[in-house]
Amino acid sequence: MTPGNEHGQNSREKKPEGSITSLLSLLDGVETIELDHFTLEVKDLELFIPTGNGQFHPLDQKKRELRKRPSALIPEIFSPYHEPCPGRISEVVLGATRKEGGSRAGSLTIGGSDAPPFTFSGKPLRHPPVLALDVFDMEVPLPRALKENVRDVMGDPAEWARINVEKFGADMVTVHLMSTDPLIRNSSPAEAARTVENVLQAVDVPLIIGGCGDPHKDAEVFTKVAEAASGERLLLNSVTLDMADAKTLEKVAGAAKEHNHAILGFTGLEINKAKELNRRLYEYLPRESIVMDLTTVALGYGLEYSFSIHERARHAALMGDIELQHPTISASTNAWAAREAWMQMEAKYGSKDMRGPIWETLNALTLLLAGVDLFMMMHPAAIRTMRDIAADLMKPGKAETGSVARWAEAKI
């Protein structure tokens, strides 16, 4: 026995101490023992065979304190602990091909997770996060870093959608029907439906349809659009408890069901409201047509509330709360509401042309870790980074350690 091993074993004595001590005291005064049918599991039990006068002396506390320091590493093993997750997130299919009754080149599936995101190596994400890029149906004020990429197509939603797909690699396009707002331009549901049809013609990816937030007007617009784009498996963004109060929810949900679309339920940072809205939606729609927006707040303006509500909801869903077992969406573009994303600041805080894009990127990455399935984004650098990092996070396997092992002494 080497001295190194000896200390390794001493260290393990604490646990079985009670049983060893009583065993040894039974043997006190006995000179020889014979063991029958005895198997020795070295890791769990050790026999201490003293030399000397033949008496057994249990090790006492004092002796242990006087032990020598280990001279070699005590071997240890590690196997990751995977928390059992009885729940699973529903899968929602967005977009429909001709064969499926629509006109998209392909459909996308979100959801399906049966473990916390990027946590257990044996349980990778079922589907990569989906990135949807925004289009507005009218000229909107945008920070310069965003505007410079889309200046030429502002006001032309079909063309804007096309460059989102062709130039920036959008998986989906969100058409914000902002002009329908009664307080803005109050464009009609028929005009809105025409806009959506134009975008459907221009691109072949699945679409998200954004309303204006007015519970009455949105219901009219969504109903009309659902009908005009029947079978396309749009995601209608969004329905709210206000619509339930205004008694317009049934109309929208009914139209979504009839024309095969999915619905996004929006609630403001309150899990119980999200559950309540889902219960209302179950009256009209199958679970596989419901996506949740739990609210995305900008970094610096309450992202931590969004982060924690997403982690909490996802954890509860995986632990079995069926009312929360729906995929989630995040408007990462809300990051641009933070003044740090667009304001000219002192030079030491860097250029706003860098601050804005990194703000959107980090907003999205943070909620990616909280389990969000679909992201509404705008800046090309943010989109590229999300794609790269999500792919890397999903890749199984070990790291190549050589490259960073000696970082502390590297010349940079």
Next chain:
Amino acid sequence: MADKVVRKNIREISPIDVYRLLPRTNCRECGEPNCMAFATRVVNGELTIEECPPLAKEEYRTAHDDLATLMTPPVRTVVFGKGDRAIRIGGKYVLYRHEFTYHNPTPIAIDVSDDLPARDLANRIKAIAEFSYNYIGRTLTLDAIAIRSTRNDPAVFAATAQAVAARTDLPLILCSYSPAIIEAGLAKIGDRRPLVYAATKENWREMADLALTYNCPLVVSAPDDIALLRSMTRTLAEYGVQDLVLDPGTFIDPEIGPTLRNFTDIRHAVFRNHDDLLGYPLLGIPMTAWLSPEMSKKVVAWKEACAASLLITRYADLLIMHSLDGWVLLPQLIWRFNIYTDPRKPVSVDPGVREFGLPDKNSPVLITTNYALTYFTVESDIKSANITCYLVVVDTGGISVESAVAGRYLTPDLIANALKEYHVDKLVDHRHLILPGLAARLSGDTEEVSGWHVIVGPKDSSGIAPMIMDRWPPEKES
């Protein structure tokens, strides 16, 4: 040392559990009205047992030790640096923020290397020490300096360590794999209780001896090898080094996946499997991004920024970074501050009228919502510009201005009701109301419903001060 130490979860500890171990004299030396109130705040993580002065007395020694054991977080707390500038890292009670609260916000250390010319070194230290940002009334700053030996010369490293220590009182981290180099540094600045980086499977005995001699905490480094980390923490604890920090390796491009998985595996083992050998603070090193062959400094800094943010979210208790670019650091400082706030804190503030300065009958009246972050941002901007005014906080259910307008949580009727309910017409003689710029489209209807004239304010509250200078008092009505 046992592998598994099953502790009572912080959420299962009741104030009674703490109370029965306190002196129960209601002496109020802690500032609380009685021992039960103190116990409640301890269980909430707002106070520590060290803040009960009588508990330090010999007669309460057993109770103190029992309480310390009861309240020990599964991730140990390690302190480096001295005096007022000492930093506590780790001390985590939960895996998820929403379960309780994360304690000891991730300090951010910036590196300096011993090959820097004296003037560059001085400038870099100055930039690190002076970087700060005023965020809703708090000053966010960088926290520590990591000194790296790149010249591989003990004398050079010692001189650099001494030069850094002379220029700043920030806590320090000494970085080298060579015990001789670390010893040279410790000989100069060991009394500052620096964190020592790093013990590896090759040098751990010499590093452990140094940590014991100088009574400094020690980082244990085992890139992508958690079994080795466990082996080293067990061995070093047996050796007598208690204050350990874990470096599971930070690989960034394209390896951020395994990096986050290692951090996550470690924390799941601690909190879900009671693995005591891994119950130490975690060190993340986003600056390894700079080892990439990528030529563009902007691209490298971008990667470092992403890695830092991901690591703050995924359990890093301390970061070492290289970039001093504001756009890289600003989001880290803000996110670090945010994710360490108490998630039980409400999202909203009480609605009502707030007074700033000593407002009179001619002072401006501003409107905002009761979303906490909106309110604190507006409050901070008003205070820092020394504006005298009334601020009417409308109950929007804790929703920000933009969302509240879109979702009809801030409407002309609600604004008119708030003005009436809080008797704003009695506070001032004029009838001019400053509406947030993001609520501009409510202005027409608000004038109609409330009878007040609306002045559309800035979209961002940083514009309140120039706007008031410019447009207050409003021109006399005709």
